[in-house]
Amino acid sequence: ETGVTQTPRHLVMGMTNKKSLKCEQHLGHNAMYWYKQSAKKPLELMFVYSLEERVENNSVPSRFSPECPNSSHLFLHLHTLQPEDSALYLCASSQETHVGPGELFFGEGSRLTVL
Amino acid sequence: KQEVTQIPAALSVPEGENLVLNCSFTDSAIYNLQWFRQDPGKGLTSLLLIQSSQREQTSGRLNASLDKSSGRSTLYIAASQPGDSATYLCAGWVLGGKLIFGQGTELSVKP
Numbered sequence: 001e002t003g004v005t006q007t008p009r010h011l012v013m014g015m016t017n018k019k020s021l022k023c024e025q026h027l028g029h030n031a032m033y034w035y036k037q038s039a040k041k042p043l044e045l046m047f048v049y050s051l052e053e054r055v056e057n058n059s060v061p062s063r064f065s066p067e068c069p070n071s072s073h074l075f076l077h078l079h080t081l082q083p084e085d086s087a088l089y090l091c092a093s094s095q096e097t098h099v100g101p102g103e104l105f106f107g108e109g110s111r112l113t114v115l
Numbered sequence: 116k117q118e119v120t121q122i123p124a125a126l127s128v129p130e131g132e133n134l135v136l137n138c139s140f141t142d143s144a145i146y147n148l149q150w151f152r153q154d155p156g157k158g159l160t161s162l163l164l165i166q167s168s169q170r171e172q173t174s175g176r177l178n179a180s181l182d183k184s185s186g187r188s189t190l191y192i193a194a195s196q197p198g199d200s201a202t203y204l205c206a207g208w209v210l211g212g213k214l215i216f217g218q219g220t221e222l223s224v225k226p
Binding site: 041107 | 158164204217219
């Protein structure tokens with residue numbers, strides 16, 4: 001496989017469920033990101049991991065818990081979500097250098113519906 | 116707070132037209148700029164990246180330019196085709212390493 005892959009593509013969960021979104025990048029990048037895309041809103045940055053260390057947590061509620069076990073994998077653990085958390089969750093990766101972040105590459109997204 | 120405005124929000128054109136999509140930042144202090152395409156229900160596909168030392172980039176029928184002094188970028192699409200129909204998003208890298216997105220321009224190219 002190439003690029004950035006996300007699973008599952010679609011997820012429906014109740015407010016009391018616990019589930020996880022998975023992202024894997026095959027580009028050899030050193031930074032990974034979670035974004036949230038809601039209808040009629042710009043993409044919102046949730047978390048950034050650089051060299052497996054979380055460097056950004058954009059005031060995201062604790063019901064979202066990221067995990068980055070290595071530079072190729074990123075998870076978003078979900079628990080006790082709210083209906084307003086329904087959105088498209090996008091994973092991305094880039095190669096950071098001393099001059100800054102490089103070009104961003106996105107996965108196809110995980111469409112989450114919270115009932 | 117840095118915000119990104121994309122104009123127009125939606126655009127419908129007949130096939131073959133040349134068109135320009137606009138993107139502007141409230142704070143002109145951006146260093147890289149990236150244009151993306153998003154098809155319905157899909158992820159974002161990178162189209163062009165303009166790095167801090169560059170003023171424009173070209174790929175096929177696409178040309179993107181960046182004027183840092185005014186904080187504006189344009190994406191020019193030549194000889195549009197129905198397959199170009201999608202939402203186009205611009206995003207700028209600002210100080211602190213954050214990528215700020217616009218809301219996108221929804222483009223429809225009619226055959």
